[in-house]
Amino acid sequence: MKKFNFFIKAILFSFVLFVFIANDSHAQSNWEAGIRFGNDFSIDATIPLSAKPRLHAAAYFGGVQGSDFGLAGYFDWMFSLEGGPNGLKFYPGVGPEIFFGDNTNFGISGDFGAEYSFDFPLTIGLDWRPGFMFTNDIGFHSSNWGLIARFRFGEGVNFKAE
Numbered sequence: 001m002k003k004f005n006f007f008i009k010a011i012l013f014s015f016v017l018f019v020f021i022a023n024d025s026h027a028q029s030n031w032e033a034g035i036r037f038g039n040d041f042s043i044d045a046t047i048p049l050s051a052k053p054r055l056h057a058a059a060y061f062g063g064v065q066g067s068d069f070g071l072a073g074y075f076d077w078m079f080s081l082e083g084g085p086n087g088l089k090f091y092p093g094v095g096p097e098i099f100f101g102d103n104t105n106f107g108i109s110g111d112f113g114a115e116y117s118f119d120f121p122l123t124i125g126l127d128w129r130p131g132f133m134f135t136n137d138i139g140f141h142s143s144n145w146g147l148i149a150r151f152r153f154g155e156g157v158n159f160k161a162e
Contacts, residue, residue, distance in 0.1 A: 034150030
């Protein structure tokens with residue numbers, strides 16, 4: 001029952017966090033929010049900083065690095081292939097991760113992925129988030145693969161190949 005209460009609190013905290021991000025970023029457009037499935041489950045959001053760099057936030061739930069809940073924020077650099085499809089983007093990124101549960105772990109992870117934004121407000125993607133933990137479970141982890149589906153809000157910052 002204690003783990004269930006923690007899980008409910010974590011979901012509520014994540015919801016409030018993403019609502020705050022959504023309200024705070026109203027001047028920017030094309031932020032996205034959705035879910036990520038794979039080695040773990042997470043709520044996933046992106047907030048554009050300009051046409052190419054963006055902030056990529058995630059709230060992880062259950063089983064990540066031996067924890068029940070985790071928060072992460074990545075800074076992604078966006079690019080596309082010359083002459084490639086308009087909605088196809090690739091991104092390398094990096095950022096901190098913190099996981100709570102039996103052990104609290106802090107680390108730095110990469111965020112490497114590809115995604116496709118449709119003409120309607122849906123983005124799908126596949127990414128990999130390898131990282132290095134500095135506390136408790138010290139070491140490299142490389143098994144964090146995921147499939148992402150996000151709803152796109154707004155029409156402003158459109159990614160274009162240069």
